[in-house]
Amino acid sequence: MPCVLLRGCMQMSRLIVDGGIPLCGELKVQGSKNSALPVLAAAILCNAPCTIHNCPALSDTDASCRILSYLGYGVERHGASITVTPRDFKRYDIPEDLMREMRSSIVFLGAISAKAGRAHISFPGGCELGPRPIDLHLAALRQLGLAIEEDHGWLNCRVINRLTGANIALSFPSVGATENILLAAVTAQGETMIVNAAREPEVVDLAVFLNECGAKIIGAGESVIRVTGVKELHGCEHAVIPDRIVAATYMAAAGITAGEVKLNGVSAMHMSPVIPVFEEAGCTVLMDGGSLVIRRHGLLRPVKNVRTMPYPGFPTDAQAPVMAMSTIAAGTSVFVENIFENRYKHAAELIRLGAKIKTEGRVAVV
Numbered sequence: 001m002p003c004v005l006l007r008g009c010m011q012m013s014r015l016i017v018d019g020g021i022p023l024c025g026e027l028k029v030q031g032s033k034n035s036a037l038p039v040l041a042a043a044i045l046c047n048a049p050c051t052i053h054n055c056p057a058l059s060d061t062d063a064s065c066r067i068l069s070y071l072g073y074g075v076e077r078h079g080a081s082i083t084v085t086p087r088d089f090k091r092y093d094i095p096e097d098l099m100r101e102m103r104s105s106i107v108f109l110g111a112i113s114a115k116a117g118r119a120h121i122s123f124p125g126g127c128e129l130g131p132r133p134i135d136l137h138l139a140a141l142r143q144l145g146l147a148i149e150e151d152h153g154w155l156n157c158r159v160i161n162r163l164t165g166a167n168i169a170l171s172f173p174s175v176g177a178t179e180n181i182l183l184a185a186v187t188a189q190g191e192t193m194i195v196n197a198a199r200e201p202e203v204v205d206l207a208v209f210l211n212e213c214g215a216k217i218i219g220a221g222e223s224v225i226r227v228t229g230v231k232e233l234h235g236c237e238h239a240v241i242p243d244r245i246v247a248a249t250y251m252a253a254a255g256i257t258a259g260e261v262k263l264n265g266v267s268a269m270h271m272s273p274v275i276p277v278f279e280e281a282g283c284t285v286l287m288d289g290g291s292l293v294i295r296r297h298g299l300l301r302p303v304k305n306v307r308t309m310p311y312p313g314f315p316t317d318a319q320a321p322v323m324a325m326s327t328i329a330a331g332t333s334v335f336v337e338n339i340f341e342n343r344y345k346h347a348a349e350l351i352r353l354g355a356k357i358k359t360e361g362r363v364a365v366v
């Protein structure tokens with residue numbers, strides 16, 4: 001018997017949850033969306049088919065597939081595996097409606113520019129997390145030799161001679177900017193060094209995929225990444241990493257409902273920034289190989305100070321589910337959101353459900 005009855009489905013505009021029962025069970029965590037999207041964009045660079053396994057079935061992966069088809073690639077999906085085949089690459093633009101479907105479509109900029117020598121795309125626009133600037137992406141791509149004109153919400157980009165390696169120091173370890181630099185640098189002439197690169201597992205996964213296709217990237221997962229440009233990339237088969245944010249969300253659900261959940265196919269290393277927070281809240285977390293078991297007995301305790309930080313800090317994407325958990329803890333929890341300016345929209349909805357939350361700038365007291 002299911003512990004929580006969920007009526008509705010993803011395509012419907014509402015989900016109805018009949019709650020109040022501990023969540024108990026076992027499941028395999030799906031592949032990471034934030035890995036699948038840049039890896040799908042990277043397939044543009046390959047001169048032979050790539051099969052990407054463990055792709056989650058989400059509107060963002062569908063949008064990436066539509067962009068690839070529009071650009072002239074063959075895209076076939078069988079379950080969680082997507083095969084991208086180079087066919088007739090003639091286009092270097094992405095229509096505005098496809099760009100707007102997902103903010104992370106900006107990761108196509110580096111790949112299209114490297115492949116076609118030009119790109120014409122619209123600004124991705126803001127989102128529910130507040131303004132999401134792309135200045136770091138653009139400055140870095142300019143350093144690699146991409147001329148970029150910003151024209152009424154559009155980016156007109158052209159490689160003047162060849163993309164050429166450069167030393168790029170990021171003022172913030174932006175995940176998307178690091179990914180765009182990798183995509184533009186792998187087939188650029190010479191060496192690129194990225195200083196203060198994002199260290200997120202999804203950046204490492206992209207680098208692993210690119211190296212499997214013949215790229216020369218060293219240092220992914222560290223603050224300094226070095227890329228030696230190669231002439232071309234071949235195809236490969238690659239399985240994207242499990243989604244650590246989805247896993248953290250299930251963990252919060254187990255904590256909230258005082259349940260016991262076993263998550264299979266997770267990475268202990270990727271989960272290490274969130275596990276101490278669940279333990280502080282009074283949950284027991286056991287890792288055994290690629291499985292994680294979380295259980296809660298007794299009252300939830302407050303979490304003293306959850307500060308979101310770039311990896312290996314506590315992930316901003318896990319802040320909302322952990323805040324939901326802390327609303328029923330016996331005491332006061334404090335959150336400091338250091339990554340995005342406007343990431344407490346869920347607080348207003350939790351308050352409507354009876355939570356006691358005060359937000360002031362980057363701080364939320366629950």
Ligand code: UD1
Pocket residue numbers: 033034035037104131132133134135136137138172173174175176177198202316317339340341
């Ligand atoms: C990615 C993830 C997102 C996650 C975030 C932080 C994907 C598809 N999305 O988003 O789920 O929450 O990392 O871990 O992988 N910034 C600038 N200028 C830029 C780029 C970023 O100021 O050019 C700022 C952003 O406004 C934000 C911070 O840097 O305040 C972090 O952004 P970034 O790491 O780039 O996040 P995304 O790649 O957009």
